[in-house]
Amino acid sequence: EGALLGSQLTKPDELLRMASDSLASTIENTMFGEPHAPTRVRVASPELADALRAGHPGLDVVCAPTPELDDVLAAMRESLGQATGDPGAQEPSFLAWDITAEAMGAFFTAAAALYRAKPWKVVPDDQTLFAVTIERFDVRDGALSVIGQAGQSFGLILFSSLDDFEAYLDGADAMERGEAPELPEHLVLSYERRAVLQPALVKEATAHGWEVATSSAYPLLMSLDEELIAGPPESEQVTMVEALALALTQVLAEKKALKKAWAGGEPFARTLTVSTAEGEVEVTLRTPYARMPLVFDASHDLLADLAALARHEPMDDHTRQALEDALMERFAAAPEAQDVEDPHACRFLMDFAANYLGHTVASLGAADLRRVVFQLFPRKVSIEPSEASWVVDTLRAFYTFLKRELGLKQADACLAVLGGDAVKKLEAALSNPGNFGMAKSMVMAGAEAGFDVQSQEGLEAFMQSMSSMPLPASFPVPGLPQPTSKTATQGKAASQEKKGKRKAARSARRKNR
Template sequence: MSSVPAVKKKRSRKGEPPLPRRDEAWIGGFFSLRAFVREGDDAYRPEAVVWMTDRGLVLSCTTLRPGDVVACAVDSFESTAREPREGEPGLPARVRVASPALADALRARLGPGVDVRVAPTPEIDAVAEDLEAHLGAGDGGPSPSFLGGGIEAPAMASFFRAAAALHRAAPWEAVPSDTDILSLSIPSLGARDLALCVLGQAGQGHGVLLFESARGFELHLAALEAPRDRPPTSLPAGFFSLSFDRASDLHPALRAEVAEQRWELVGPDAVPTLAMVDEDLLGRKPTPQELTASEALALGLVELMKRRDELAQAFRGGAPVEASYVVETHGGPVEVMFRAPHPERG
């Protein structure tokens, strides 16, 4: 899936004949696809809107960019009524949806002529599972790669150099705990007071996690610490991950690519891997802008590690450490700003 078509909005116009009423029931709903779409420097999970009959006939399935999915679902309902995939045009007598917001919007648009009810829609869940299975059938395509999506080899080589320098700087030896967070701002990219968590104090799992806010980090931490019988399938906040992984844990195609490109590594147990992870624990590759931010983050942390003693004091209750650096990335100079500890935790 390389692009997502927009929903065509078709509303009743003067002079357009009214749709006939049919004694049938429709079921509708929307859900987020468990796959990412890339458009330029943007990556997102599209929404899907489905309308079907209670006999299991799918009348329409439309994908769209995240946004006002309720309004788009109502537009999709009207489009489907006028041009269904199967059968004759017409409005159903009854509609069942799981979303109260969608039900309210349908009632406001359709009036009392259609009975709109709120109730579970397991039929839509089944369509979602079938669609996911269909999309997953394409996994036998191209081998995984660090490149693509607008990211070329010179940019990735520059990031690997920065990541190697970060591994040598060993920030996990300077930040006392993985619950101690720093603030990171990159003004040119619109990033302000992100919450930066350093991992690896126990000698394994080296890397950093980045959250949109200290609150997001707190929610993430609480979810991980909650007692449960099995690993979580979702978390309350998405995050960015820069981890250093063993080469043996990577897909063979990725290992071959690193060797072929001769990207800089500290060692076979320190291959830098980037992932943008959402609340459903789905990870995706970075966009070109995110790769630039990742390189800037790594280079900035290398500079900040020159103040290790001050950092240790700051996390023990001493004066906060504030620092600003202009680092040279493959995309040009980028200013990165740190504060330790994070102002919402200090």
């Protein structure tokens, strides 16, 4: 109800000629939901009704008032800045709300300098983010994405947090599936060609003498809400982005340091003070984006927070890992860990519980502990059967600590799972190749062939040797569906590749703490 399923931008004298094709395009490629054809269409103009009937003879076209469109148009006029404080004003303006000509002129100058610095030529892709902090405007660890690496749609997108950026990516995936996305609010600085701007905007910029880098680089600043409805920026946002553009322009000059940071070297961080139309502003830029560590004091109830995390979907991995780090620090200092040489079995347990079962150690019961230890460990962890005693002994020490120190309610039931013949049972499971997942099977095969699969070099050497060997005749090759067209196949492959890169980038950011 009330959703905008499609739109077409055209000149008034071309509207009737394009109306039929525009409706057909909307039916086939609706913005939200599954494509579907309406049984009846209501329009306000007899001429438009005739044009649609000619192009869609089977469609019931009714000529009647369309107040719904009046509401949409009113909202668009307001959001695009056509309401400048005067209810009768209709011409668009850069100076919406309380923005002064001086502030907008300073923004234009900063945006022009940034355009000349060509950040999209320096930043490798739109998921290589900068963390932005501008305390004066309450921006703390905002996520800045530079767009335009493909040679079009140059600009910046600023999100309030890394979580909002990732929610934006999830929303893009939802739109590709034809679903209504859940998108966060964000701020967009885009560079537009003079030819596509409304004449009133060009006239206004020219009259004030505002600087532009080229006729293809008129800066537009928009605030987009959850429904992707664009609104004019507030005065503070104009100055904030002016400061950000000035700082980013300076930072981009340090190309070697930036490239080193993106290649895995020392992270890049700069705090700059820039002069804006509203005075000096301090801007901090960091890249690659790394979440700031969470710190918990000794009295913090870690189990309570971990239990609360398990009740939310999706689980906040950043907070979970921070809580688990604090938990492992306490365990390392406890008497139960005195004889534990390597506590990584605890890490395996907590990661598998979260990633496969949606549990934290605070919510993991005895039945699911049994599943993790005797099913997931043999399938996923590349260890020898002789290390079964290490796993069980380490986990027993961990649960004994959780019972004594933190009062974990299910500790006794979990200790029962790890008692008795648990070592023999796990040893048998680790010895059975039928329990191995594909990745573990490859690693174990490399170890049996004499490669040091615990090192990156050894693993790469094994993979290289495997790539030079022909597949045995009995190797099962899954059947591939025949593509209906080369274009369709390329589009799907590109979409999958893009989604894969998104997931990989998100995973890397979560680990880069």
